[in-house]
Each structure stands twice: as C-alpha cells, then as structure tokens.
Amino acid sequence: MSVSDEERDEYPDGSVKLRNPHIELMDQDILYHLALGSGSHDLVEMFGDVKFICMGGTPKRMETFANFIMEEIGHKLPTGTTLLDISQYSYRYCMYKVGPVLSISHGMGVPSVSILLHEIIKLMYHAKVKDPIFFRIGTCGGIGLEGGTVVISEEAVDAMMNNYYEVPMLGKIVKRPAKLDKKLVRELKLLADPEDPYITTSGKTMCTSDFYEGQGRLDGAFCEYTESDKMEYLNQIRCQGVVNIEMEAIPFAALTHHAGIKSAIVCVTLLDRLKGDQVMAPKEVLNEWQIRPQKLVARYIKRYLQMKGRISFEGHGSMAVKSPRRFKLVQQESETFE
Numbered sequence: 001m002s003v004s005d006e007e008r009d010e011y012p013d014g015s016v017k018l019r020n021p022h023i024e025l026m027d028q029d030i031l032y033h034l035a036l037g038s039g040s041h042d043l044v045e046m047f048g049d050v051k052f053i054c055m056g057g058t059p060k061r062m063e064t065f066a067n068f069i070m071e072e073i074g075h076k077l078p079t080g081t082t083l084l085d086i087s088q089y090s091y092r093y094c095m096y097k098v099g100p101v102l103s104i105s106h107g108m109g110v111p112s113v114s115i116l117l118h119e120i121i122k123l124m125y126h127a128k129v130k131d132p133i134f135f136r137i138g139t140c141g142g143i144g145l146e147g148g149t150v151v152i153s154e155e156a157v158d159a160m161m162n163n164y165y166e167v168p169m170l171g172k173i174v175k176r177p178a179k180l181d182k183k184l185v186r187e188l189k190l191l192a193d194p195e196d197p198y199i200t201t202s203g204k205t206m207c208t209s210d211f212y213e214g215q216g217r218l219d220g221a222f223c224e225y226t227e228s229d230k231m232e233y234l235n236q237i238r239c240q241g242v243v244n245i246e247m248e249a250i251p252f253a254a255l256t257h258h259a260g261i262k263s264a265i266v267c268v269t270l271l272d273r274l275k276g277d278q279v280m281a282p283k284e285v286l287n288e289w290q291i292r293p294q295k296l297v298a299r300y301i302k303r304y305l306q307m308k309g310r311i312s313f314e315g316h317g318s319m320a321v322k323s324p325r326r327f328k329l330v331q332q333e334s335e336t337f338e
C-alpha cells in the first residue's frame, strides 16, 4: 500500500486523486471537522481557485497568517467585510481563505493533524483544485540551534528514526513513506534572505507523539531517566542529522505524499533543547519568532503568484524579493514553477 517515488497520485490535469474508491459512490461527503460538505456547500465555487494550503498548530497563528498574506499578496476583501473563519461552527479547526491561500489550524499532534489532512485532501478533491502545495508553518525545539532559528525540514523521522508513518489499520500496521518535496525545500532555502536578522537552516525533523517524555524532557509530570541519559540521546539524534523536534511532521509528510501533493515544513525553534526544556522566552518574543516561518512561506507564495502574473513584481507589503540576482537564481532553480 505504499507509493513509489515515480508514481503520481493525481489526474493528468493536476487535480487531486483520492486513493479511496468509496468516496465517489457516496451521495455526499460530510467533512465533519471542517463544518463543510459536498452536499451542503458548493465546494468548487468556494475553493476551486485555491493553490496554497498553509497550516499550523494554533487558530491565532493561522488568523495572523491569513491577515499577513492578505497584505503581502494585496488581496482585497469586499468593502465593509473582514476575514471569516469558514470552519467556526466545527469548533475544532479554524480556516481562512485569502484568494488562492487557505490558512488552517491543525491542533497538536499526530491524530489531530491526520484527521485534518484527510478532510483537507478530500476538500481539494471535491473542489477540483489543481496541484495544490501544502505548507506546515510551525514551532519546534531546536537541537543545537538557538531560539528564533528558522528550520526547513529536509526529511521527517519518527521518534525511532523511521522515515515512515505507521498507521494501525484493521489490526495491522500499515507503513506510509513520509516524504517532503525536495525541490520545494531547495526553493525555500533560496528564499532565505541573508539580511534576515536570524538564521534559516535545514535538516531532519523528528516528530514525536508527546512534548515531555517523548522529547526527552526532564520537566514532565513523570521522568524515569537522568539528565545524562537525556543529553546522550539528544546528542545521538543530533549526530544522525536531527536539527529539530516537533509533533506533526510524519503524518504531514506521509499523507500529502500519499495523495501526490507537494509539501514542505518550516518551523521556528522556541529553544535549544541542548540547553534546557522549558520555553522561557517572553510572549512578545515568541510571537515575533512565530512570524519568521510565515515570512518565508509568504515569499514563496508571492514569488509564485508573481511568476504566474497574478500579482505585480512591485508587489505589496514588505516581502518582495529584494535582489534581482537572487530572484534569478531562484527562478533557475525552480524551473519556472510548473
């Protein structure tokens, strides 16, 4: 039940193909946790023009991102209106639509992001969206990286260093490869501005199913290992290329890959786990740090829309790609964004 690298799971026109024969036979598909449905809503009319699906843990971050990207791409709302949380009556996730961008919260951890991804991938299918690109805009613990560092995930691994998502299904474990889009990673790396007052780096991202013992912390309600056990473990995974730890990378990479959808993960570190466990930075600092992955993803979206002639090169807001030389490099690298 796994997908080889070459296999593409989409129709030739780029629309998302579901690997589930049952959906087409259903009269309607209720996307329960989004408060949407194929019978109750005209999903093509509402979402047919979507290109970028950006997600992150908290509703507040994703509302902030929706407003930020609106400014960046110069999207105008009808006079007298404000952004609306499309999924507000699900009381589970929030969802904002800003032109071709969806900004959605996914909650914390593997089950929460997995449920959301099932419904968002189906939403893309029902809406006949072509070649969507998914981003996770998150926070994480750094391994040997100061707080405020932006990390682009090259690969996702679980807490046992496996690069697949294990899903117990009908009493058996099914393994799905957790693969991020390598070209998208290269393009994002090229968009890091040397003038940014923080470091942007890349490496392996470890996805755990717990924040405390699952990430080797000493400050949970329970702890049956020593500080030296913890340090030995963190140094060992660091030697294996892990640069950050969070809690959604594996299902995010695996389910998007299984659906033939390009995806990338950009997180900001909230602390260096080699130096401590508690998140000590003040709220204002944490809020500023959380904007950093948003800026990188906004640069990507903005550049994409510029290349497609959907916004002008002068752009809007402050995130235009400044150096023409760098822009050219990015263009060559990305082979014009097909």
Ligand SMILES: O=P(O)(O)O[C@H]1O[C@H](CO)[C@@H](O)[C@H]1O
Pocket (backbone or CB within 6 Å): 056, 057, 058, 107, 108, 109, 137, 138, 139, 140, 211, 246, 247, 248
């Ligand atoms: O900041 P977000 O994107 O929610 O992600 C990280 O923060 C949560 C833990 O505090 C986990 O969900 C982890 O993956």
Ligand SMILES: O=c1cc[nH]c(=O)[nH]1
Pocket (backbone or CB within 6 Å): 139, 140, 141, 142, 211, 215, 245, 246, 247, 270, 271
């Ligand atoms: O240490 C951290 C910080 C944020 N999110 C995590 O999962 N771990």
